[in-house]
Amino acid sequence: EVQLAQSGAEVKKSGESLKISCKSSGYSFSNYWIGWVRQMPGKGLEWMGIIYPGDSDTRYSPSFQGQITISVDKSISTAYLQWSNLKASDTAMYYCARHPSGYDRSPFDYWGQGTLVTVSS
């Protein structure tokens, strides 16, 4: 069974750094693109970026380029989303989600449960 298990809720201050995780199981992690989606409180879904664990090929939305870093650790089937300088506007729920193939032009078929990040000023 495919599962994406995300790390727990975080409360941080502006200017701090943060790395949240998404541990995959039930499939061959290296062979499927995995991405991150932001949902600000009461708002819609925003596509942030994706990564191919096999070779760490990464694609970012221009809206998030330079603000976040997406990475993986293949040895533990885990994807990461990190910030080096959090802002209050980063307060949101963050979802990881998997593409159903090695082709990045595909929808997200499995989703993590979400990680709530709260940043206070």
Add this chain to the structure above:
Amino acid sequence: EIVLTQSPGTLSLSPGERATLSCRASQSVSSNYLAWYQQKPGQAPRLLIFGASNRATGIPDRFSGTGSGTDFTLTISRLEPEDFAVYYCQQYGSSPPRTFGQGTKVDIK
């Protein structure tokens, strides 16, 4: 960047009624790479439709997707109580970002 505009913003219907949700793209969606997701409060989104008209695994046949180019529709033929939720379209045919629409909320009348 392709902008997806969903309408209406909110659809108020009763169980058993038909729901018709629209998603319009600012430019043609390559290969009709358009997906629909359902999101209930406190839950992650769930994939319903991909490739504009293909139901994802385990999705009931009361959900159907149609359309091509710039105009797409999600139809729920007879609303069940569990279908009241927010629905998002997403295009995944263009270079990043693979944008989402702003969502349509289907609530109980």
